[in-house]
């Protein structure tokens with residue numbers, strides 16, 4: 001099935017769409033980075049994207065991220081975009097470029113502990129469940145400032161911004177308000193000027209809604225299906 005997927009052609013379309021959405025919104029397209037979500041896909045497909053110039057890759061399982069990190073050229077950046085269990089943090093430290101889904105102080109504490117041990121600082125995003133969907137991880141908007149303040153005191157953890165996974169919807173416009181809300185939350189937290197906190201990253205938008213996310217300020221969009229085709233979980 002994957003044989004029919006033309007990764008380079010798809011990338012060209014996605015990158016054009018990002019550029020167009022950014023320019024339309026009066027933004028510099030350079031301020032938006034595409035994360036190619038390679039989860040469940042073979043390493044060869046990652047390399048096709050790499051050869052096209054992509055350097056940011058998203059995985060949602062620690063084991064898969066580490067396996068691909070070991071094979072990939074060293075200028076690749078691996079993003080942990082899935083829910084992270086505390087007991088797996090130790091495998092990621094020093095390999096992961098950015099952990100997108102931090103939604104508890106306990107998880108941040110474990111990242112602190114393992115980063116201190118590895119003598120490094122780990123960049124993270126706070127995951128906010130803007131739509132308050134019960135099925136999703138992430139904290140509520142109203143809880144974000146307190147969590148950011150608490151985590152900011154951990155010296156080996158550096159908060160770079162916020163992330164959200166918007167609902168699965170028929171029309172991308174349905175998610176616009178969630179992206180607006182996340183951006184506003186980022187601005188509100190930034191205005192607190194908290195030490196060791198850098199509110200410069202907004203990770204939002206997936207295959208179904210990345211254009212709208214870019215028009216509302218996304219600095220990272222995470223696109224899988226639109227580049228590599230449908231994922232076949234049954235095959236695993």
Ligand SMILES: *Cc1c(COP(=O)(O)O)cnc(C)c1O
Pocket residue numbers: 037039060081082165205206207208222223224225226
């Ligand atoms: C799988 C995944 C994506 C990519 O989703 P697509 O709809 O395939 O583009 C983006 N973000 C997260 C957190 C994911 O788990």
